[in-house]
Amino acid sequence: MIGLVIIAAIAALAFAAINFYGMKRKDPGNEEMQTIAEAIQEGAGAFLRLEYSIIAKVVVLIAVILLVVVSWTGAVSFVIGALMSASAGWIGMNIATISNVRVSNEARTTRSIGKTLRVAFQGGSVMGLCVGGFALLGLVIVYLVFGVLMKQATPEHLVFHKNWLGISDIPFTMTVSSYALGCSIIAMFNRVGGGIYTKAADMGADLVGKTEAGIPEDDPRNPATIADNVGDNVGDVAGLGSDLLESYVGALVSATILAAYTYFANQHADILITTSLISKLIYLPLIIAAVGLISSMVGILFLLVKKVSKDPHKELNMATFVGAGLTIISSGVAVYLTLKGENVAAIGFNLGALSPWVCAVLGIVSGIVIGQLAEYYTSYDYKPTQKIAASSQEGAALTITQGMSVGMISVIAPVLILGICIIAANSVAGLYGVAMAAIGMLSFVTVTVSVDTYGPIADNAGGISEMAKLHPEVREITDELDAVGNTTAAIGKGFAIGSAALAALSLFASYLYAQAGESASNGIELILNMVNTLTLVGALVGAALPYLFSGILIEAVANAARKMVQEVRRQFKADPGIIQGTSKPDYKTCISISSAGALKEMKFPALLSVATPLVTGFLFGAEFVGGLLIGTTLSSIMLALYTANAGGAWDNGKKYIEHGHFGGKGSDAHKAAVVGDTVGDPLKDTVGPSLDILIKIMSIISLISVSIFSKYNLFSFLFK
Amino acid sequence: MIHYYFIFSPNEALIASQLGPKEFGMYMAQGSKKGAAEQLMFSEISGGFGDHFDWAYAEENCINHSDGRPKHSLYLSIYRVLEHIPLDAFMMTYLVTKDGRTLSLDQEKYSSPANWTGFALYKELCPVPPLIVSSLQPKELGQHIVGGSAKKITVPALIFTDIQVIDFEDMENSGNVGRMYDRNLDHLKECIASLESGKGKKTKTVDRSFNSKFSYQIIDNGIYVVKGEEIIFFRMPSHEVLRETAYDWARSANIF
Numbered sequence: 001m002i003g004l005v006i007i008a009a010i011a012a013l014a015f016a017a018i019n020f021y022g023m024k025r026k027d028p029g030n031e032e033m034q035t036i037a038e039a040i041q042e043g044a045g046a047f048l049r050l051e052y053s054i055i056a057k058v059v060v061l062i063a064v065i066l067l068v069v070v071s072w073t074g075a076v077s078f079v080i081g082a083l084m085s086a087s088a089g090w091i092g093m094n095i096a097t098i099s100n101v102r103v104s105n106e107a108r109t110t111r112s113i114g115k116t117l118r119v120a121f122q123g124g125s126v127m128g129l130c131v132g133g134f135a136l137l138g139l140v141i142v143y144l145v146f147g148v149l150m151k152q153a154t155p156e157h158l159v160f161h162k163n164w165l166g167i168s169d170i171p172f173t174m175t176v177s178s179y180a181l182g183c184s185i186i187a188m189f190n191r192v193g194g195g196i197y198t199k200a201a202d203m204g205a206d207l208v209g210k211t212e213a214g215i216p217e218d219d220p221r222n223p224a225t226i227a228d229n230v231g232d233n234v235g236d237v238a239g240l241g242s243d244l245l246e247s248y249v250g251a252l253v254s255a256t257i258l259a260a261y262t263y264f265a266n267q268h269a270d271i272l273i274t275t276s277l278i279s280k281l282i283y284l285p286l287i288i289a290a291v292g293l294i295s296s297m298v299g300i301l302f303l304l305v306k307k308v309s310k311d312p313h314k315e316l317n318m319a320t321f322v323g324a325g326l327t328i329i330s331s332g333v334a335v336y337l338t339l340k341g342e343n344v345a346a347i348g349f350n351l352g353a354l355s356p357w358v359c360a361v362l363g364i365v366s367g368i369v370i371g372q373l374a375e376y377y378t379s380y381d382y383k384p385t386q387k388i389a390a391s392s393q394e395g396a397a398l399t400i401t402q403g404m405s406v407g408m409i410s411v412i413a414p415v416l417i418l419g420i421c422i423i424a425a426n427s428v429a430g431l432y433g434v435a436m437a438a439i440g441m442l443s444f445v446t447v448t449v450s451v452d453t454y455g456p457i458a459d460n461a462g463g464i465s466e467m468a469k470l471h472p473e474v475r476e477i478t479d480e481l482d483a484v485g486n487t488t489a490a491i492g493k494g495f496a497i498g499s500a501a502l503a504a505l506s507l508f509a510s511y512l513y514a515q516a517g518e519s520a521s522n523g524i525e526l527i528l529n530m531v532n533t534l535t536l537v538g539a540l541v542g543a544a545l546p547y548l549f550s551g552i553l554i555e556a557v558a559n560a561a562r563k564m565v566q567e568v569r570r571q572f573k574a575d576p577g578i579i580q581g582t583s584k585p586d587y588k589t590c591i592s593i594s595s596a597g598a599l600k601e602m603k604f605p606a607l608l609s610v611a612t613p614l615v616t617g618f619l620f621g622a623e624f625v626g627g628l629l630i631g632t633t634l635s636s637i638m639l640a641l642y643t644a645n646a647g648g649a650w651d652n653g654k655k656y657i658e659h660g661h662f663g664g665k666g667s668d669a670h671k672a673a674v675v676g677d678t679v680g681d682p683l684k685d686t687v688g689p690s691l692d693i694l695i696k697i698m699s700i701i702s703l704i705s706v707s708i709f710s711k712y713n714l715f716s717f718l719f720k
Numbered sequence: 721m722i723h724y725y726f727i728f729s730p731n732e733a734l735i736a737s738q739l740g741p742k743e744f745g746m747y748m749a750q751g752s753k754k755g756a757a758e759q760l761m762f763s764e765i766s767g768g769f770g771d772h773f774d775w776a777y778a779e780e781n782c783i784n785h786s787d788g789r790p791k792h793s794l795y796l797s798i799y800r801v802l803e804h805i806p807l808d809a810f811m812m813t814y815l816v817t818k819d820g821r822t823l824s825l826d827q828e829k830y831s832s833p834a835n836w837t838g839f840a841l842y843k844e845l846c847p848v849p850p851l852i853v854s855s856l857q858p859k860e861l862g863q864h865i866v867g868g869s870a871k872k873i874t875v876p877a878l879i880f881t882d883i884q885v886i887d888f889e890d891m892e893n894s895g896n897v898g899r900m901y902d903r904n905l906d907h908l909k910e911c912i913a914s915l916e917s918g919k920g921k922k923t924k925t926v927d928r929s930f931n932s933k934f935s936y937q938i939i940d941n942g943i944y945v946v947k948g949e950e951i952i953f954f955r956m957p958s959h960e961v962l963r964e965t966a967y968d969w970a971r972s973a974n975i976f
Contacts, residue, residue: 212757213757213818213819214757214817214818214819214972215819215972216819216968216971216972219819221819386892390892393902469968472963472964472967472976475967576750576751579750579819579820580746580747580750580820581746658896660893660894660895660896661892661893661894662891662892662894663891663894663896663897663898663899663900663901663902664894664895664896664897664898664937664974665896665898665937665974666896666898666899666935666937666974667894667897667898667899667902668899668902668903669902
């Protein structure tokens with residue numbers, strides 16, 4: 001079966017390469033368009049190079065720590081994970097900056113929304129295929145080299161080993177956790193750095209250009225407009241890609257780790273579990289990922305070859321549903337063929353060989369429902385967002401109040417869906433089932449990332465069409481595609497949060513196994529005792545942590561945006577020719593401000609997420625960190641849903657008014673809605689996505705280090 | 721070459737300039753150093769008529785700067801300008817957005833509005849700025865105010881525009897009308913009801929000073945200039961025409 005996984009990964013990357021070069025061969029349009037596109041490409045490339053140079057140092061540092069404290073296999077896996085994630089982000093960002101101008105040109109030459117949609121989706125598909133392909137390729141390398149060749153994944157090696165520091169762990173769980181950590185580190189920096197960049201540029205461009213000078217969106221006279229378009233690529237493409245790659249890997253790895261710990265615990269508790277079954281449970285996540293990847297490729301191909309209608313939302317949904325539908329069917333076959341004949345009842349699989357598949361389907365269905373709920377709360381086709389628009393008639397204060405209300409109310413339904421999914425999956429296949437639900441939700445991530453990446457590409461294409469002053473019909477086509485992209489982004493965020501929650505829960509269960517250590521062999525109950533004051537205080541601190549993290553991020557965006565506002569004002573004042581259209585603005589200075597702001601401000605929140613479980617672990621021990629993880633996970637899920645949905649609803653509330661409701665553009669309602677949108681910008685595009693990564697990175701760091709701080713911590717040293 | 725521009729909104733002024741209309745519009749909206757951002761409307765007029773304005777002063781002083789730059793603005797008058805300009809001096813009218821983009825309106829022969837519903841909202845632009853509702857058609861309204869039949873409420877000449885009227889029962893689907901209907905809708909409805917009853921006056925003032933709420937989005941048929949018995953008319957292009965010929969201006973004007 002591993003052959004299928006290798007073929008799927010290579011096929012995805014080959015498909016990505018075909019689409020990449022196919023896109024490059026397309027006509028990039030006239031000279032004006034190419035000049036604008038080059039400026040965006042240059043700015044995005046420069047930022048990512050600077051960002052990666054900082055990340056590289058952090059990666060080397062962590063690799064050395066893993067090498068010394070855990071194992072060399074962990075260090076190498078970590079570097080592989082970081083490389084895979086960074087590659088996906090880099091290629092995705094590159095294809096987005098190549099595609100944007102070609103999408104604009106397709107609209108210019110064909111005046112067809114369907115054909116333009118196809119080109120935008122082709123660009124997005126490169127990112128989607130790279131996410132699926134690189135994630136799986138890296139995992140296959142880790143499985144083959146460390147699991148098969150070094151036999152870490154063979155059942156007889158799924159036991160606790162002591163390293164030179166006297167710290168014991170199951171080597172294969174550490175190896176795959178380290179791989180996931182590599183992906184998480186890149187995701188955290190890309191999301192936080194990209195999120196700060198994109199919103200600083202966006203807010204700077206809007207606050208002075210649109211509000212003060214009265215110039216329209218994406219007007220080339222606005223000095224921050226190129227930085228704004230660069231931000232779409234570094235934040236919404238590179239950030240989003242590495243974020244979902246990390247979620248995908250986190251889900252796959254959590255199932256593998258759980259299988260290993262389950263085997264170890266059950267084996268020593270005299271529960272009959274065969275070596276053949278445990279091998280299959282360890283490889284099953286990869287197999288489901290492989291068939292999901294192949295199904296996603298079919299979904300992508302479906303949209304690329306068919307005659308595309310004039311309804312972009314329907315077409316994108318169709319590609320997603322084809323991918324999801326085929327994944328359900330193919331994963332059912334794959335799971336059945338893998339587990340048939342095994343005594344799965346012995347490990348608590350209550351629906352026979354298809355138990356993991358049922359859980360995966362639960363995850364897929366939950367993901368789709370959560371996505372639809374996100375759409376309901378954030379799309380202006382529905383009441384919640386329309387109510388925000390209506391409230392704007394009474395001023396900015398009520399816009400904010402109504403948006404907060406929508407955001408808060410929107411939390412309960414997806415949480416209930418997640419709760420039902422978790423309970424059902426656990427009933428069908430235990431904690432392994434919960435991990436399978438996370439995998440199911442992300443099994444067609446390739447097609448969902450393709451759809452998500454299409455959004456910023458269309459957004460950029462709209463910017464280029466505007467700046468190059470293309471025919472209104474062209475701008476209307478790219479605007480319509482951009483509007484659909486906003487909806488797909490909201491749905492994508494729902495998926496990201498839901499899958500992060502499930503993956504974090506699985507990783508948390510693994511944490512408890514790891515905390516129990518070799519005593520798990522006695523059939524230990526996995527209990528987190530909330531009456532234990534260390535655990536309780538850990539939970540309290542953990543619940544507060546996302547607020548601290550979010551506050552730092554919002555302040556970071558505000559700091560960078562403030563500098564951008566000052567620069568745009570300075571340029572307008574220093575050279576009146578800019579606004580008169582007789583001289584060109586200094587785009588590069590604005591790009592530098594966003595870059596410098598993002599690079600400076602991203603370090604602290606990123607390091608906070610890595611350092612908190614380590615520092616608290618070495619101070620207060622594993623029970624405190626257990627509470628910390630629960631607190632952070634619960635609080636982050638709520639806050640991420642709230643910020644993503646409130647921000648999305650504020651944004652689309654403004655758009656609803658701009659479409660000619662409640663007075664439309666220029667009305668008092670519009671002014672109030674612009675305030676709401678600006679408040680929501682850093683919430684939905686910086687805070688929300690970064691919280692997804694926060695909970696996973698903390699879970700993985702804790703999982704890797706629990707065996708160390710269980711043994712060495714200040715609290716134990718002083719009081720026990 | 722000297723151009724003569726008559727700014728009629730937000731304030732009256734007659735200005736001589738060596739700039740073409742678009743450059744002049746940009747200069748007046750954005751300034752060169754003040755960092756101002758202001759919407760304005762003006763007409764280009766043929767100079768040299770009558771002896772109220774000092775044309776010789778303009779000829780003498782509206783010349784290049786010593787470094788060769790053109791003279792941007794030379795004010796000839798800032799008070800009671802409209803009443804001294806004959807209608808046949810009006811050439812084109814220009815609408816300038818806050819960010820300095822200019823739309824030119826051609827002069828057309830006046831005809832009664834095709835979409836007449838029995839009343840209209842009018843925004844007076846010069847020399848006084850109220851918003852009124854009237855059962856009179858544009859030409860009759862102009863003659864009513866200029867001709868003195870409005871008794872004490874009279875001016876020697878008048879520039880005004882008619883305003884789009886939306887469905888007041890469906891404010892959610894108002895269209896892009898800006899701030900026009902944001903406040904005091906009940907008062908507006910009462911004014912209209914009073915006119916429609918046919919028992920009261922022919923015109924009623926809705927708002928004495930309406931400049932802050934006025935935007936180009938709500939101009940209906942166009943801009944009218946009335947003096948004595950005569951009326952001239954500058955037609956506002958349809959959205960279709962704007963989309964094809966002045967898309968960037970329309971985006972700056974929040975129409976698209």
